[in-house]
Amino acid sequence: MHLSHPALRQPVTAADRVLQEIQRAIVEGDIAAGSKISEPELARRFDLSRAPLREALARLERCHLIERIPNAGARVVKLSTTGLLALYQLRENLEGLACKLAAEHMTDAEITEVRQLLDQHLASQRVREGESYYQEAGDLDFHYRVILGSKNSYLINILCDELYYLVRMYRVQLGMNGPRVSRAFDEHKAIINAIANRDGELADLLMRRHIAASRRNIELQLEQTGT
Amino acid sequence: MHLSHPALRQPVTAADRVLQEIQRAIVEGDIAAGSKISEPELARRFDLSRAPLREALARLERCHLIERIPNAGARVVKLSTTGLLALYQLRENLEGLACKLAAEHMTDAEITEVRQLLDQHLASQRVREGESYYQEAGDLDFHYRVILGSKNSYLINILCDELYYLVRMYRVQLGMNGPRVSRAFDEHKAIINAIANRDGELADLLMRRHIAASRRNIELQLEQTGT
């Protein structure tokens, strides 16, 4: 049971590289949601054989970005309100647990690092008010740290490797530039404070609320865009 | 988002078949925990080429039965106390959530089915008192039903496809024939009652306790066997 997970590992094999490229393409909508995946086409596009490509597809299925049917091929996942709800329902619970465990297992040094990270975000955010991309990356970065702080490898694997690409996909393809930017920082602060105080129960609660608020925000976006 | 998951699907491809065979072999200790996986050897043993075998290995990694290192090969996972703890920590939370959602989403018909299932277990268990295998299968069956009842595809996928083979592996390789057999039935009854009453909060609590008790039981087994 090792704690550093593959997502942070830089690609060493051709399958790793093409995985990252396709992941990015799907998350950012470069390959349209719901569209069919053609192995021969992708193989040509990325200039490699089908063997490493299929390896990559297997991992894409693992993080729920594509759905495969035997002998019939793969499709990029479709975004839906029910899917979003199910995903965030899970996140609320899992990241709440992660917070509780982080309050038990994070070292003081790690907590200090996260606080420095938040200070950085605050500074850079004041400068480029409203640029959602940095906010988003920063938010994910914060969540990553806390999740890793749980020191539970299964939990880390599920959240960082299997669910987060899909979370990003929903965020990116739904815009995510609302007025929530500034409030999120305060919520992050409160969470890391609870963790620093070793108050797992509170950290759990605050994280659940934080994610619930984030979910409502995206749902609003969804309604406005018109499903 | 479809609710019936691959685990219940019968194998259609060669990779599917060999996956199931290797899964069983690892879970039951036929392939020793911690041992190295040799692709050429397994390919000969199951009489197929390395392509479908590697597909199977990718899925074995997904359900945490093996660990792969690029260019260096795969090893069967090692069982450990910390691993068991991390796994059950997650199960407590996730299956608790599953219960809460099941209380909201299960149909009356589905609840009736689960109750019939429990009656069957009780009858057959009275007959073959103490035979742990059936008990284990029955227990897992109950948990499966509840999890499916949550109607959350991500939750179902994580519990049934990714974590449960490992749970079974711990159970099988640690014996699991303790005196807990009879108490589990009562706990199952209480859980389905809570779900039937649409009391999600109570169902959540009871399931967490049920799994915590199960964990303590296995930990005891571990200590006795001598890690």
Add this chain to the structure above:
DNA sequence: CACGCTAAAATTGTCGACAATATACGCCTA
């Protein structure tokens, strides 16, 4: 014109061989 059947095309699944990388062995040196 719609429907079902048949045949052709395309796609996925599997195979055996080659290339790149890691492991194991033997040798040399201190």
Add this chain to the structure above:
DNA sequence: TAGGCGTATATTGTCGACAATTTTAGCGTG
């Protein structure tokens, strides 16, 4: 004899081609 280096071996990663299956297109029939 212990330790490090270089080669030999074995294993994993990748490739191109073939087999099996599905999808598509065309045809005939009701």
